Amino acid sequence: MYYLWAFLIGGLICMIGELLIIKTNITSARILVTFVLVGVALEAFGIFDPISEFARAGINVPIVGFGASLAKGAIGAVKARGLIGAFTGGLEATAAGIAAAVGFAFLFGLIFKARTKK
Amino acid sequence: MDDKKRNEAYNNYVKAKIPKTRPWPSLFNSFWIGGVICCLGQGINDLIMLAFPNMAEQTAWTYTLVALIFLASFLTGIGVYDRIGKFAGGGSIVPITGFSNSITSPALEFKNEGIIYGMCVKMFTIAGPVIVIGIIASILVGLVYLFI
Numbered sequence: 001m002y003y004l005w006a007f008l009i010g011g012l013i014c015m016i017g018e019l020l021i022i023k024t025n026i027t028s029a030r031i032l033v034t035f036v037l038v039g040v041a042l043e044a045f046g047i048f049d050p051i052s053e054f055a056r057a058g059i060n061v062p063i064v065g066f067g068a069s070l071a072k073g074a075i076g077a078v079k080a081r082g083l084i085g086a087f088t089g090g091l092e093a094t095a096a097g098i099a100a101a102v103g104f105a106f107l108f109g110l111i112f113k114a115r116t117k118k
Numbered sequence: 119m120d121d122k123k124r125n126e127a128y129n130n131y132v133k134a135k136i137p138k139t140r141p142w143p144s145l146f147n148s149f150w151i152g153g154v155i156c157c158l159g160q161g162i163n164d165l166i167m168l169a170f171p172n173m174a175e176q177t178a179w180t181y182t183l184v185a186l187i188f189l190a191s192f193l194t195g196i197g198v199y200d201r202i203g204k205f206a207g208g209g210s211i212v213p214i215t216g217f218s219n220s221i222t223s224p225a226l227e228f229k230n231e232g233i234i235y236g237m238c239v240k241m242f243t244i245a246g247p248v249i250v251i252g253i254i255a256s257i258l259v260g261l262v263y264l265f266i
Contacts, residue, residue, distance in 0.1 A: 006160045007153035010213070014152025015145050018208030022141050028211045028220060029244040033251050035212055040255040044262070057160035060179055061186065062152070062212050063248075070252045074260030083264060090256025098249065100184040101191070101218045102241065108195035109225035109237050 002056050009051070009058030032063055039067020043075070069093045144207050151202065151209035159186055159213075183214055190215035194222040220244035 017031050026034075042048040048068045051059050059065055073093025077085030091098075163182040166173065173181075193199040199219050203210040210216055221241050228240035242249070 003157050003160055006156045010156025011149040011153030011209075014155075014206075014209040014212045015149040016208075017152075017212040018145055018148035021208055021211075022144065025136070028216070029247050031208070031211055032217060032220065032244065032248045036248055036252045037255060040252070040259060044259045057156045057163060057182075058153075061156045061159035061183075061214055063214055063217055064212075065183075066214060066217065067252060067255070070256040071259045074256040075263045078260045078263045086257050086260025086264060089260055090253055094252070096180045097183050097187060097214065097217075100187045101221045101245070104188050104191035104218065105222040105225045105241055106237065108191050108222055109229055109241075112195035112197075112226060114226040114229060 002054065005055050006058035006061075009055035010061060011058075013059065013062045013064060035063045036067035036070070039064035039069075040071040041067075043068040043071035048072075066094060066097060069097075147205055148207045148209035151206035152213060153209075155186075155209070155213045155215055159183075162186065186213070186215050187218040190218035191222045194219045195226065199223075217245060217248065220248075 013035070017035065020026055020031060020034070039048070042051070042064065048059070052065075052068075059068075070090040070093060073091070074086055074089035077089025077092065079085070081088070159182055162185050163178055166178045166181050167175075170178070190199055193202070199210065199215070200223070203216075203219070210219070221244070224240040224243050225237045228236035230236065231240075
């Protein structure tokens with residue numbers, strides 16, 4: 001059952017992204033930034049977890065989930081360690097994702113050749 | 119004055135040259151491909167939870183995202199992801215796989231300019247702003263929560 005929700009919510013978020021691309025011709029960097037900020041806001045206002053409860057991967061796999069864990073990390077670290085948490089929390093929570101993306105990009109960048117665009 | 123006229127002509131030219139995507143098929147494609155990628159993530163997460171029942175849910179999600187990032191990076195390397203992207207638009211950009219693609223793709227493309235100045239610098243042409251804005255937002259949220 002939750003696969004259906006994951007499909008619907010995830011699909012909906014991606015469709016909103018596509019709609020933004022069609023309507024405003026914005027670049028993919030801006031799309032990603034927008035959705036990260038949406039995720040941060042959802043988490044900051046406490047709306048993310050209720051959605052995540054039933055949508056699961058539907059909202060955690062889109063980049064919105066990345067933004068939410070940035071905010072979640074910062075909030076948790078501030079509560080646990082005070083001021084310094086605001087600086088450590090966000091990156092701590094997303095470190096695995098960033099390190100994986102950079103590490104694999106470097107690895108596959110070395111291994112594979114760029115395809116010439118036709 | 120001439121500048122104004124020239125700019126206007128140029129803008130019209132650009133408008134005429136921008137490829138017209140038909141909105142409904144592309145919206146539909148981005149919907150179902152985005153949905154499928156999310157279901158794939160859910161499947162990986164369920165498999166991890168099945169294999170390691172004692173793992174914390176948060177850790178399992180982290181592994182899931184790393185697996186998706188690996189997959190997208192590999193598919194970018196062999197040139198498959200860009201083909202999906204042409205078809206899926208937002209469906210391939212918005213999921214975390216799109217973030218991974220946005221780092222691997224320039225890494226490949228600028229490899230011939232050298233490892234340091236090509237790959238390492240250009241890797242962050244798209245992901246850089248995402249990480250910068252994300253970090254700034256998380257600091258602000260942390261500061262707000264410190265005072266409430």
